[in-house]
Amino acid sequence: MRRLRLQFVFSLIILLVPVILIEWDKPGLSILTILWIFSIAYLLLCIFIKPLEKLWKTMKLLEPEMQVSTYKKFIKTVSKYLTEQEEKVRREIKGREEVESILFSMVEGVVATDSSGRISFMNPTAEQLFQIENDSALGKYPREVWREFELVEMFHQVFVTGQPQTREFQLDSPQKVLKVEISPIRFGNYEEAQGVLAIVRDFTRIRRLENMRTDFVANVSHELRTPLTSIKGFIETLLDGGIENREITKRFLTIMYQETDRLNRLISDLLDLSQMESRQTEINRTKVFMAPLVEEVRQTLQERLAEKNMSISVELGPTPVWADEDRIREVLFNLIDNAIKYSTSGGNIKVREVNRGDMQEFMVCDTGIGIPKESAARIFERFYRVDKARSREIGGTGLGLSIVKHAIERHDGKVWVESEPGKGSCFHFTLSKYKAAQE
Secondary structure, three states: OHHHHHHHHHHHHHHHHHHHHHHOOOOOOOHHHHHHHHHHHHHHHHHHHHHHHHHHHHHHHHOOOOOOOOHHHHHHHHHHHHHHHHHHHHHHHHHHHHHHHHHHHOOOEEEEEOOOOOEEEEOHHHHHHHOOOOOOOOOOOHHHHOOOHHHHHHHHHHHHHOOOEEEEEEEOOOOEEEEEEEEEOOOOOOOOOOOEEEEEEEOHHHHHHHHHHHHHHHHHHHHHHHHHHHHHHHHHHHHOOHHHOHHHHHHHHHHHHHHHHHHHHHHHHHHHHHHHHHOOOOOOOEEEOHHHHHHHHHHHOHHHHHHOOOEEEEEOOOOOEEEOHHHHHHHHHHHHHHHHHOOOOOOEEEEEEEEEOOEEEEEEEOOOOOOOHHHHOOOOOOOOOOOHHHHHHOOOOOOHHHHHHHHHHHOOOOEEEEEOOOOOEEEEEEEEEOOHHHO
């Protein structure tokens, strides 16, 4: 730096000496003028040299081995160094943006705290899982964001002990099951945690499916065990000598046949439901008219209708739908069969339709016992029964409406029920209208 200073001074003297020598003998050039020139020189010296001295000291700290002999080389070295630093900064910014894009795109929630324990980062997924407004949690302590004591304590324990923890939480609002994995953040050789990083996963659907599977296994076991126990009991009675009595034998065999038929229908419904849920079966859509299908179902159930002295009124127009004929026939069979089962003698069943734009809405209404309001939301669940004793008595498997729901949803439609106890039920479902371009 001393060389640079001397170079600047000598250059300034070389520039000023000719002016002084030339102007020395001329009138009007006074000592004040000379002082003015040297003042300007000193001012220039302070303007240029002082910043260069600071820059020199900074460069020596950053590059201890830097050696330059001229002002030009010094400026060139500084310029090269700054260019390299700018490139590093650009790479750092790009890397940071890439990391942020990954974190913001993750399906898991990510929450990070700084060395003071305050939340420094929370991605949109985490905000959505915890229903927190955008960026409202930043700069706050976990206890100011969450009311769940165990979750807040988990952040604190990991920050203090430096040991990772994993736990599931059942949130009441919103109702979710979240799995939270929290690990300490360490920089370099620091042993103490400089913050914590939490990964949040939504396990609500997984836990719901596990509960459904558990309930399904329990229900299937119960439904299979009941007829099998009955059949086994009758067989034991016959083997113990009951077979000698022809009337008892015939009655027992009739009941065993009915129970076997019930088992067969249960297994058949389970297979159909399993195939639809796994989407193993294809939906072969064609142009379908609903009136002929209703008539086929009516003829199939005519004997049962006659037993209960019930009638079916059909109000269907000529509008075709785009659907799988076999699946829709099964839907109609289950709905009309249920209407017969849960209606008293002399009742009436109505099948009608309503135009809903691109969709056609169909209704199967009865004058039966109806469904309580609290059960209407669950009526399409597998094995759910409003009256279990009555359902088993009339031979229901508890899977018919679940099959209806999955069949309609496979057709991109919706199904729901409107009912009032003692005044009957009305099941609605929608199907896409047929268009000539669909062939």
